[in-house]
Amino acid sequence: MELTIRNLSKTYANGVVALDDVSLDIPTGLFGLLGPNGAGKTTLMRTIATLQEADSGEIRFGEIDVLRQKNEVKKLLGYLPQEFGFYPKDTAFNILDHFTLLKGVRDRGERKKKVMELLKRVNLWVERNQKLGTFSHGMKQRFGIALTLLGNSKLIIVDEPTSGLDPEERVRFHNLLSEIGENIVVILSTHIVDDVSDLCTNMAIINNGQIILKANTFEAMAHVDGKIWEKEIPKSDLTTYEHKYHLISSRLFAGKTFIHIYSESNPVDGFTSVKPTLEDVYFYHLSQ
């Protein structure tokens, strides 16, 4: 099943435009939604997850009208919010068992089996009886993923799952996401480019409530191939370069400032061509 979003708009009561005529087609598999903080990612995720109402527009998941047939969507939905918490004295096993029951698994044995399977899958089996209040951030996120996998989810939405994770945890988390079946729609919203480049074949970039790029990850990179140039500069010259070139990013490496610029042709001036990363794609589009 495919998720189609057509002309979705949402303006908050305080005047902030969160979604501005957003249209997207999201096929099965992992889909990356990339954007800086405040771009409208969470609003979009929540609207798909039936947690918010849109002003106008339409969302369809297969035959289901997401904005109206909320309960039909919920039967297929697994949603991992950006921030969440639980009663700190509950254990992972209890909460998971509790949610399995609420998802509709009647048989006690089946519930136990399901909980065990999931806990093993997210590698929390050993800590199953530990209180959630004592979990580290990474463990908590993995636990959250287990929750979204309950039932027969066909649409999984994970909102900024990797922010604040240490590199090791992030790797673990990526592995976990990549394991999720390929026949279902998984939307990963993030502001971390590596999340998308590691995992997603399809992606979109959102900024100020508008989709500024929707593409296949490889194609997006191919599009800028040979047009990204790098140079080490003194930090004080940054403004000069900013005026002179189409600067897309600057970063520090070993105390030195490196800049990336976009140029159709070789700018000479000491620049060297680099193999573009998704980050370059992302910053290129944001900088336009």
Added chain:
Amino acid sequence: MFLNIYLKEFARNLKGISFYLFTIILFVCTYFFAANLNPNSYIMGLSIAKEWHNAPILIAKMMARFSAVGLLLTIIMVGRSVTRDFSARIHDFFFTLPMKKTTYLGGRFFGGLTANVLLFLGVVLGFIVGCLVIGTNYYGPFRLSAFLLPLFALVIPNLLLVGGVFFSLATLTRKMTTTYLAGIGLLMVYGLVHGGFAGWENDAAKSLLDPFGIATLDALTKYWTVADINTNLMPLGGTMLWNRILWFSVSLVVLIFTWRRFRFVTVLEGKKKKMNFVEDHETKGISALGALSPTTIDETFVFHLRQSIHLISREFRRTVFHPAFLILTFMAISEILTNFGLNVKPMGDNVYPVTSRFLSETLHLWIYIIPLTIFFGGVIIWRERDHGSNEFYDTLPLPNSLSFLSKLLTMMAIQFCYIILAMIFAILTQIIVFRYTNIEVGLYIRHLFGITLLQFWFFTVFVFFIQNLSPNKILGFFLCALYFVADLMIFVVLKFDLPLLRYGNVPGFIYSNLNGFGHYGPVILWYTIYWLLFAAILVILTSLLWRRNNEISLKFRLRVGLQRFHRRFHWALVILFLLFLGTGGHIAYNRYILNEYRSERTAKRIQADYEKKYSRYKNRPQPNISEVKVKVDLYPEKRAVHIGGQYTLVNKTKSDIDEIIVSLSDWHTSEISQFDLSTPSSLEIHDSESGFRLFKLNHPLTAGQEIRLDFDFRTETRGFTDNNPKNELAAKGTCIILTGQNHNYFPRIGYNSEYELSSSRDRKKFGLSERPSSPTLQEANRSVPFWPCDLVTYEAIISTTSPQTVVSNGDLVRRWSEKGRNFFHYRSEAPMNREFVFASSEYDTVRDTYENIGIEVYFDKQHPYNAHRMIKGVKRAFDYCTKNYCPYPYRSVRIVEVPRYVDYGARSNPTVFTWSEDAGFISNLEKPGDVDMVFAICTHEMAHQWWAYIVTPADAEGDEMLTETMAQYIETMCLEKVYGKEIARKFLKKEMSHYLSRRKRDIEGERPLMRSYSKQYYINYPKSSVTMYALQDYVGEDRVNRALKTIVDEYGHREDRFPLSVDLIDAFKDAAPDSFDYLVTDLFETITLWENKAESATYEELDNDRYRVHLNVSTHKFRADSMGTQTEIPINDYIDIGLLGENNEELYSKKHRFEKNTSTIEIIVDKKPIRAGIDPYVILIDREREDNVVDVRLKYGD
């Protein structure tokens, strides 16, 4: 550093929900107390009558009580401060800081303590708001010292003590559970000791040892007058000072001990450290497992039920194990237990704990249910959002109503448990404390579950409705509280009589043991259905608008609500709404159309109009009734009565009468088919609102001439109403009384001044001048009786439905049955005062005869306990009165139990006493040493046959001296003769204490007995017993009775001349030796109090086995004014001096004359004296009765 820790601790307390919850509870409790205008309703064992509602001592007492009950709050606020560091595992951090333990412990302790003290703002606000709500008439100036003094003298030391103990326990054991348990245990022990359950009744010891100073305060202010209460601040000297010093030292010791024992160590020795974070064990990321196994999803309704049960049980556990919840529950339980204990012992008289007495007490649960529902309702509704797990729950594929209903049902289940607990505690109290086994489980269930619980549920539904719409929890709390206050303001304070608009309300009903819910049944039923339907509509609306997303704006929520609004909801809502309207219409039809509705205001306006229009007829000469002949057909099951008959009226005045005034309430009668005079006349005035009628006679009625009033009317009950429920017509326990006090069911001749508005506030409102309660003695007219005093012959044929029996006055000539109805023919040839009873119910009977009179007691079969005591009382009083005054003119006495709808306990009518089911028949007098109050009351009522119906007082102040004072006197003398001096003294002690402690509650100001008016019960009853006993003790019983006989001889059985209290006083002065005239003045003509004190007593043994005693006494005498302000007057009195030997043997007892305030008396006796005293049995009114007697010590030296 100290300041830092201190402020942090303080702020931490202010952040928690407990702080606000408890401030609000204190506020609500205090508010209810301060705004309470019913002097018989107690909050925390206190009530207010005449004193200012913000009187300093009331504030002090309330604060002291809260500091004791609030002990559990102190556990949370102070005790928990250090353990919180442990449970939050930040103690490592604190303990490694370079900090002295004084700083750490001190900061924590005093930070918590300050927050705890701040809670008492709730009390301050409660007093202020409560007083402002009831208006300026009820409170005096607000004084800062009235709040600060108890705060510093009681609250802070108490918190220091309690806080210190719990802080110590919690800090040293580092466990909260122990601390909670210890707290609850302590409070229970305290409650038991304080409540006198342990039989510890030594006031002095209790005063000193009460750690909270409550008993101390109560003992020191026991006999304070209104003047004292309104002006004095709380006492700080005497026992209070010692008490405070004692407990302050104890708290210091505890705190020092804690400080010394406390160590900055992370782990207590001998215990394993068990609070490590989970160490992330080594993981290789995620193991590759392939696709997840598919799950079977059950979406059937049955499984949804299973899911909701799961949710409810989870939510339930979460809520009930919340510490604040446990504490609230504990407070609720102790409150109702205290009330159970208090209520079944009104004024210290034991009563069988019948179920209905407990039912009304469970209403106190409201005080706890309100904050509980508002707060935990909010907590439950917002729980997922507060934890941050709402988005998981909101995206679950569950029906919308499921999570809402689960939460609603959780709250309902909690309230259900409260009710169950209340019921269990009530039953246990009945069985264990009172050993009473007639447990009416069915009644408990109907009342508690059918009425009380449903009202709780209605409130819950409303709270859920509000919280669901509220954008956040705090605003929701606020809105719910606002609703609650608005409800009180509109319907309780402003008294809008619109029960159909007061959500969840079932209008006041009365449960009677005789009649059950009776005619209130349909009222309760219909209103309950009405609000059930409304609540169901609210439930559906809440369910439709139930929040399952992150949208706050109402626009989107309505949109979502409409999406959920399926066809079946349409139908359900429409049907419910139509049913709701229909039910409301049915109630309105019954209340406003089927029955004539009169609002309280209208009823009062009619009364005022009656006075304005007709009071000019007040002194118009009217004929007397000389004969009453009636036929009364009672239909109790239909609540109908048919009354027909005639009055014979005689002109006993010396002039002609051409206008006859008759009142008969048209509001109480449905159809009047005959109402005529036997001579030609015209009905000039007929005021159908008040029932006033004036007949103009074509030919005046000349002196001595007779005329007949023939009447025939019926009263039927249509439908149901709470507005004029006509309680007299009860299916079981109909009781109509023909009296001069009203004109509801029988015509009354002449202007009825009893019908005038009495409360001065109402009179002012309707533009009437202040009503003199009675004519003063100077302006009194001896030819006007206090109530219409017609001596009439009586004949009545009364019928009722089988198997009921009718009780009425006079002789029962014949009884027979006909067509399923029982007929009774009563008659009295001997004329009697015109007050006739028509009581019908299924009665059990006990009969006896004495001399030639028949004595019969009619009672409900559930209440057989005391009939024999009643008979004994009748016989004894009969004996006493016939011997001392005059023969009893009739041949029978009947005592009949009536439902509690009547507003008096026992009431005497000629030959019949009606006795409310609430008292007497259910008194429990099985404990040896108790005063037999049933016997006593019976002698009292019997005495009224002479002192009310043979001698009727004139209409003037002090009239009750000729009725109640005499009845109390005869009661005391009969008690003494049958049960001995000890019991009589016990009785008098209680009477004196009753008088002294109720003086302050007199709204109109105290008066001497000679000028008291009828509502001053505390003077007319208990003070009478005391003063009359003193009089006969000084001048002799025979002389007193001879004086009384002169009154009977002069005024008995007369219709033209009636005595005043001064006539009685003159008779006393005539009978007593002149040297005791002063005493008559002290006892009856003034408010006089004595302060007699035995300072010390010594004895020395003389040669001839004799003992010489030196007794130092002081005596003072005071006159009090109406507000209790005392002025000392010189003493010149005879007062008893007594010596007691071994086994309380009386060695010496003689009245000495005292002319100075202090004297030394020398007495020589034969036996060794043990105790000596002045007025040792406290015959004279004395506020300090304990100091009248001292131990006699051996004299040393000289």
